[in-house]
Amino acid sequence: MIHPIxxxxxxxxxxxxxxxxxxxxxxIEVFEGRGYGEVATPALEYDEVLRRGGGRGDHAAYxxxxxxxxxxxxxxxxxxxxxxxxxxxxGQAESPHRFCYIxxxxxxxxxxRGEMREFLQAGVELIGAPAATGTVEVIDVxxxxxxxxxxxxxxxxxxxxxxxxxxxxxxxxxxEALDAVLARLAAHDLVGLEEELEAAGVxxxxxxxxxxLSQLRGGPEVLEQAREHDASAVARAVERLHDVxxxxxxxxxxxxxxxxxxxxxxxxxxNGAILxxxxxxxxxxxxxxxxxxxxxxxxxxxxxAAGFALDLERVQVARVExxxxxxxxx
Amino acid sequence: MSEPLKLxxxxxxxxxxxxxxxxxxxxxxxxxxxxxxxxIFETAGMTLxxxxxxxVPTYVEAGAADVGITGKDVLLEQSDRPVYELLDLxxxxxxxxxxxxxxxxxxxDAERSVGAMRIATKYxxxxxxxxESTGRQIELIEVKxxxxxxxxxxxxxxxxxxxxxxxxxxxxxxxxxxxxxxxxARFVANRVAHKLRAAEIDELTEKLREASRR
Numbered sequence: 001m002i003h004p005i006x007x008x009x010x011x012x013x014x015x016x017x018x019x020x021x022x023x024x025x026x027x028i029e030v031f032e033g034r035g036y037g038e039v040a041t042p043a044l045e046y047d048e049v050l051r052r053g054g055g056r057g058d059h060a061a062y063x064x065x066x067x068x069x070x071x072x073x074x075x076x077x078x079x080x081x082x083x084x085x086x087x088x089x090x091g092q093a094e095s096p097h098r099f100c101y102i103x104x105x106x107x108x109x110x111x112x113r114g115e116m117r118e119f120l121q122a123g124v125e126l127i128g129a130p131a132a133t134g135t136v137e138v139i140d141v142x143x144x145x146x147x148x149x150x151x152x153x154x155x156x157x158x159x160x161x162x163x164x165x166x167x168x169x170x171x172x173x174x175x176e177a178l179d180a181v182l183a184r185l186a187a188h189d190l191v192g193l194e195e196e197l198e199a200a201g202v203x204x205x206x207x208x209x210x211x212x213l214s215q216l217r218g219g220p221e222v223l224e225q226a227r228e229h230d231a232s233a234v235a236r237a238v239e240r241l242h243d244v245x246x247x248x249x250x251x252x253x254x255x256x257x258x259x260x261x262x263x264x265x266x267x268x269x270x271n272g273a274i275l276x277x278x279x280x281x282x283x284x285x286x287x288x289x290x291x292x293x294x295x296x297x298x299x300x301x302x303x304x305a306a307g308f309a310l311d312l313e314r315v316q317v318a319r320v321e322x323x324x325x326x327x328x329x330x
Numbered sequence: 331m332s333e334p335l336k337l338x339x340x341x342x343x344x345x346x347x348x349x350x351x352x353x354x355x356x357x358x359x360x361x362x363x364x365x366x367x368x369x370i371f372e373t374a375g376m377t378l379x380x381x382x383x384x385x386v387p388t389y390v391e392a393g394a395a396d397v398g399i400t401g402k403d404v405l406l407e408q409s410d411r412p413v414y415e416l417l418d419l420x421x422x423x424x425x426x427x428x429x430x431x432x433x434x435x436x437x438x439d440a441e442r443s444v445g446a447m448r449i450a451t452k453y454x455x456x457x458x459x460x461x462e463s464t465g466r467q468i469e470l471i472e473v474k475x476x477x478x479x480x481x482x483x484x485x486x487x488x489x490x491x492x493x494x495x496x497x498x499x500x501x502x503x504x505x506x507x508x509x510x511x512x513x514x515a516r517f518v519a520n521r522v523a524h525k526l527r528a529a530e531i532d533e534l535t536e537k538l539r540e541a542s543r544r
Contacts, residue, residue, distance in 0.1 A: 110410050157525050188414040188524075191516060217528050260525060278522045280332070283393015285522065 008117030031100035041081040047073040053080040061108035074106040087299035095128025123309030132243040159263025161270040166233035217260040281321035338398030340383035347421040354541025396523035402513035417517035424494040428508040450480030451490040478502040
């Protein structure tokens, strides 16, 4: 007798479960070893709490009423629940706070695309540590986590969430035109971006700046290349990334970071540094994160913050694929 | 040393001009021009994978192909697939249009008398978005093959379809009523490949840009 489960969900059988547990144990060891205590929060929260994260209405895909008529929602990620936890339970405690988690999260999916409605995330949140030092600590933990997961070829893309909003404001764009251009940047539709810029009256050097910056990615040399664009928004973003680069360079050994002026993330609470994780073995992004200095304020605490989350199932796929390819030959 | 870059090449209407622009960019396409039944071709420094244009976003999104060429019509219809659109190649120019029977008031009549036009199309999402954005109601009928047939035998009042020369419409006594969007061939990239193989993809983009402007 076959009893179906909803598309985008899955059962895990013992063999895979053992692999997953090993991966989780290795990650928790890294997190705990760096002072990030593991926490769990309810999968169900009040919708009003999750809504504080902002974003494009994707704070919760599954909402329903409880027996008392309260609107509840399944969390779509862990950053907002942990912000709530810190504000509620650690409001008076001395910062910084360091927490890690391995938890299920829930998102809407497009049909027949292999997307998961319920997926497992592993990540950390560092709350109360300012930019540069805080960002670098988070990158440090992420690199150690990728090492522990055996993803030798994984790369961390590092960008700046404020760059284009600031730059386009500097060019004098109004809210509506600005959003239209940002949407093209986020989709990385360069043909559409050129059209939108033209429609918004951005031409010549300014339009070229926007297009060139969105394609600028690579080692620390791209920071110098970005400086050639004459705009204070660019200078500020370069300065922030430069600080991170300096701090990264002062550690022993190399690093996995690639600077990327085209990086955009769609969650509503990021500012300053943002990051994404890629592995050549899989075509999809393995995880991401960044700074969200404004988020804690929405919960009544004026603390800067940063963190990342990895999609554990995708990490597992990348692990298997890297092993198959012979341990990251490229 | 990394694997060669995989490029998805669309078979069908865009095939010839795609090969021409690739030649112009220094990619050897001579094997693809033969009558080989193979789907995968190895050239110096690049693997060319041939497929239906509508499959290109699927392969590129998943990273099974690093980059690809396909029509804007395909990208618009599959706009939920996040691929990076890097370049307008300019060829394969055609228009997405609303067409009705020549000299007939059927489309307008349908809107007036039953409040919705019945539209047959192979592009349900483009059609749906277009009518939604112009504030009109339609009843959508998705077909897979020759959509010109639909209004002739009473399946729908009009069609939304891609038109290059307009000859097919004419031969079936249909005429363009509204133009929805102009479409050309586009160069697209997988988002992870775009980050991890930046130099190779940027170089190919520049070569294609020059070749497509010649």
